[in-house]
Amino acid sequence: MALIDAVELRPAATTDPDILALTTAQQAELAGVYGDDQPLVGLHPDIRFILLLVDGTPVGCVGLQPVEPGLGEIKRMYVEPASRGWGLSRLLLAEVESEARRLGITRLRLETGTAQQEALTLYTHHGYTPTAPYPPFENEPASLCFAKDLS
Incomplete structure (x- = not known):
């Protein structure tokens, strides 16, 4: 578990x-x-990113884009392949949800792809439920959209 102890999350x-x-x-x-x-x-200029570092090395990130009052979108959630399997994506997800709450966002949405089984498992395990596709993903057969109420 020393790897998790060496994690830093920063804007x-x-x-x-x-x-x-x-x-x-x-x-x-x-x-x-x-x-x-x-x-x-x-990348929309309003996205607030969280950078994840392990032992000072950047290995992951997640973005939060305000969409409208109370609604935000998770963007570009990523952990490099060599750093997967340690629970780092769960740390990023928890951090972006905390940031959203701090900003008064009560609902988060996201888009992921049909072939990204690990992402689908992560999101559904943490309370994200399927929702109607939103632009620009409404006509993308490989896109799946999810949302979660934070309140």
């Missing part, structure tokens, strides 16, 4: 080089799974 800007490297790696991994026909969604 990071969309322009942070570590965030850019991690989100680029995430998009490359998704392109390898789904091909080039996935919707390309840029």
Whole structure:
């Protein structure tokens, strides 16, 4: 468990080089799974990122984008492949939910893909339930949308 003891979570800007490297790696991994026909969604300037470091090395991130009053969206949740299996995604999810509550967000939504079984298990295990697809995912057969009330 020494790995978990060495974890640091800290806020990071969309322009942070570590965030850019991690989100680029995430998009490359998704392109390898789904091909080039996935919707390309840029990083919105209002996204608040949380950077996850282990022993000072950036290994994961998650973004929170306010959508409208009370509603936020989880964006670019990612843990590098070599750091998976240690529960780091659960730490990121708990942290982004805490940040959302702090900002007065009472409902979170997210989009993930049909081939991302680990993500589907994580989200459903933590109370996220299927919801209707929202733009730009409403016509994407490989997209699944989920939401959770935080109140």
